Amino acid sequence: MSITLNPYLHFAGQAEDAMRFYESVFGGKLDLNRFSDFPTEDGSPAPDGVMHAMLVTDNGPTLMASDDPHERDKSAEAGASISLSGDDEEQLRRYWELLSADADVDVPLAKQMWGDTFGMCTDRFGIKWLVNISAPAAS
Numbered sequence: 001m002s003i004t005l006n007p008y009l010h011f012a013g014q015a016e017d018a019m020r021f022y023e024s025v026f027g028g029k030l031d032l033n034r035f036s037d038f039p040t041e042d043g044s045p046a047p048d049g050v051m052h053a054m055l056v057t058d059n060g061p062t063l064m065a066s067d068d069p070h071e072r073d074k075s076a077e078a079g080a081s082i083s084l085s086g087d088d089e090e091q092l093r094r095y096w097e098l099l100s101a102d103a104d105v106d107v108p109l110a111k112q113m114w115g116d117t118f119g120m121c122t123d124r125f126g127i128k129w130l131v132n133i134s135a136p137a138a139s
Helices: 015-026 089-100
Strands: 008-011 029-034 050-056 062-067 081-086 104-111 117-122 128-133
Touching: 008 015, 015 029, 015 050, 015 062, 015 089, 081 089, 089 104, 089 117, 089 128, 104 128
Parallel strands: 008 062, 081 128
Antiparallel strands: 029 050, 050 062, 104 117, 117 128
């Protein structure tokens, strides 16, 4: 038995663009299912957008997303951030460079008082990313 915890992102019409961007950042295999790929129960036109997207990245984590077919104000909903952390400095710096391009950088990637290198940005799709590169262990 196993359990997997995967981030599931919700967009208002930008899911395909966002997931193709994340595919360019993380690599892997992206599967997209659009609402229009499936018939509606009453025969009415399907809403525009992505019903479900799943990116299984080259390093193993899976990122999922969809468009919300209901146009509603999301400002009252709770937010979330995605944290990337580890000791693979080269790979994490590459992710940072790609994610922070055209992003609002809240905390530039730099060595922090706790010893790790950390940065935080909100990408062009409104997703907040935290990147933490662990300090080498003292010997």
